[in-house]
Amino acid sequence: xxxxxxxxxxxxxxxxxxxxxxxxxxxxxxxxxxxxxxxxxxxxxxxxxxxxxxxxxxxxxxxxxxxxxxxxxxxxxxxxx
Amino acid sequence: xxxxxxxxxxxxxxxxxxxxxxxxxxxxxxxxxxxxxxxxxxxxxxxxxxxxxxxxxxxxxxxxxxxxxxxxxxxxxxxxxxxxxxxxxxxxxxxxxxxxxxxxxxxxxxxxxxxxxxxxxxxxxxxxxxxxxxxxxxxxxxxxxxxxxxxxxxxxxxxxxxxxxxxxxxxxxxxxxxxxxxxxxxxxxxxxxxxxxxxxxxxxxxxxxxxxxxxxxxxxxxxxxxxxxxxxxxxxxxxxxxx
Numbered sequence: 492x493x494x495x496x497x498x499x500x501x502x503x504x505x506x507x508x509x510x511x512x513x514x515x516x517x518x519x520x521x522x523x524x525x526x527x528x529x530x531x532x533x534x535x536x537x538x539x540x541x542x543x544x545x546x547x548x549x550x551x552x553x554x555x556x557x558x559x560x561x562x563x564x565x566x567x568x569x570x571x572x
Numbered sequence: 573x574x575x576x577x578x579x580x581x582x583x584x585x586x587x588x589x590x591x592x593x594x595x596x597x598x599x600x601x602x603x604x605x606x607x608x609x610x611x612x613x614x615x616x617x618x619x620x621x622x623x624x625x626x627x628x629x630x631x632x633x634x635x636x637x638x639x640x641x642x643x644x645x646x647x648x649x650x651x652x653x654x655x656x657x658x659x660x661x662x663x664x665x666x667x668x669x670x671x672x673x674x675x676x677x678x679x680x681x682x683x684x685x686x687x688x689x690x691x692x693x694x695x696x697x698x699x700x701x702x703x704x705x706x707x708x709x710x711x712x713x714x715x716x717x718x719x720x721x722x723x724x725x726x727x728x729x730x731x732x733x734x735x736x737x738x739x740x741x742x743x744x745x746x747x748x749x750x751x752x753x754x755x756x757x758x759x760x761x762x763x764x765x766x767x768x769x770x771x772x773x774x775x776x777x778x779x780x781x782x783x784x785x786x787x788x789x790x791x792x793x794x795x796x797x798x799x800x801x802x803x804x805x806x807x808x809x810x811x812x813x814x815x
Contacts, residue, residue: 492596493598493599493606493608493609494607494608494609495608495610496607496608496610496628496630497610500610504610504611507611508611511595511611511614512592512595512596515592515595515623516588516592516781516785519616519623519657519659520588520591520592520659520785521788521792522621522659524616524618525618526616526618527614527616533611533614536611540610540612549628549650552650552671552672553612553628553652553671555674556652556671556674559674563722
């Protein structure tokens with residue numbers, strides 16, 4: 492498994508990644524899953540990651556990327572008319 | 573937006589295995605420059621059977637030289653990776669773009685993964701409509717890679733200096749400005765990531781993961797066939813009509 496950009500989040504990430512890979516191959520790919528079984532583990536990992544992103548100032552960069560993506564979508568829509 | 577690179581290749585592995593390998597592809601011997609890969613969001617839509625993932629990758633080394641020529645020397649760069657696996661369409665779409673300097677210029681790599689039609693994969697016509705439910709071979713996967721330059725400049729100018737320099741180039745200018753060396757590097761990068769994914773796929777095969785997937789798929793096709801031709805199918809249809 493790949494490392495986290497925040498070493499302190501690696502244990503939570505590993506737990507989540509293992510859960511995800513199992514869910515993905517055993518359930519999702521079969522096409523009969525109704526829920527994401529790994530959501531609780533993801534929320535744990537995400538909580539840790541959010542703090543790290545903020546500390547590194549990456550949260551603002553990600554917000555801007557999200558805004559840019561929305562703008563792109565909007566322009567694409569406008570381009571169609 | 574300038575299209576810069578467009579290439580189609582295929583893996584000799586089933587679609588499901590290739591999509592799994594995509595999420596497992598770091599680390600591999602060809603990805604030593606990838607320092608970390610974090611999942612930012614993951615949304616499963618049970619109605620449409622789609623899975624949308626956003627990941628943040630940290631890579632050592634610089635952005636393609638075609639971008640860094642305008643920018644300060646960068647030792648590490650953040651990459652945003654978005655992927656959508658659509659089980660109903662049997663398609664995975666991915667998009668990666670640089671996160672920093674995104675407002676100035678982005679290098680966007682888009683990939684579309686689909687099962688390769690049997691006649692192309694095997695040189696024979698596939699007349700079994702039940703195979704894979706789509707008439708497609710399920711042991712080869714085709715990938716189309718397109719790399720584009722995307723600039724938000726023109727209307728909105730955010731960064732002075734660099735921005736106006738890029739803006740003054742216009743579309744044709746950017747294209748002319750891209751050196752053959754940058755193109756070559758892009759091609760090598762795509763090739764390297766392909767080799768990396770192959771190693772991950774090989775590992776999955778060695779561990780028996782792919783055999784399990786194929787077995788499951790065959791069982792499902794057999795079930796579908798039985799349902800379509802057997803009494804079960806007739807009962808099933810009657811039940812649907814009755815509802």
